[in-house]
Amino acid sequence: MAETWLVVGLGNPGPKYSGNRHNVGQMVLDELAGRVGGTFSSHRSRAVVLEGRLGIGGPRVVLAKPLTYMNESGGPVSAAAKFYGIDPEHVIAVHDELDIPFDAVRLKRGGGEGGHNGLRDISRALGTKDYYRVRVGVGRPPGRTDPADFVLHDFSPTERKDLPFLLGEGADAVELLVREGLLAAQQKHHPAKA
DSSP states (O other), X not given: OOOEEEEEEOOOSSTTTTTBGGGHHHHHHHHHHHHHOSOOEEETTTEEEEEEESSTTOOEEEEEEESSOGGGOHHHHHHHHHHHTOXXXXXXXXXXXXXXXXXXXXXXXXXOXXXXXXXXXXXXXXXXXXXXXXXXXOXXXXXXOOHHHHHTSXXXXXXXXXXXXXXXXXXXXXXXXXXXXXXXXXXXXXXXXX
């Protein structure tokens, strides 16, 4: 039997934050929801979830957007994983990444959290860092802008023009990861070394 994947889009709850760079993980999940076909509904894990398949005969996925603030993402992720019987090695966190340019997506499994409080809370709640991350680049803040302020602002008008392409690439990365594995997804989405 094929494994079920838990794909979690990180962000902050409510319309005030919906367009923030910090919420790009949830924006990618909205793109994936369109591909799965369906709408999110409330779940007892303190998240909204959507169950379905990626493509005809594709892998079974549970898409989840925590209803907590970013730094409290671990509880809903752990609760959803437990409810659906999904091990950490089949959890994918989709999140914003300051150390990657705005137009890029990178994937990894395990490793550090790079100061990302949402990831830190998920690692604590799952009891391991050994889960997948789809890191959606939001770029570094300009000048002396505080990174914490930068991620809590909406994308610039110029970025918004290209945002649908970035969200599509993030969704493609998740889909390739669950269908063909990490290496295949990295080969497609990471630039070739010169």
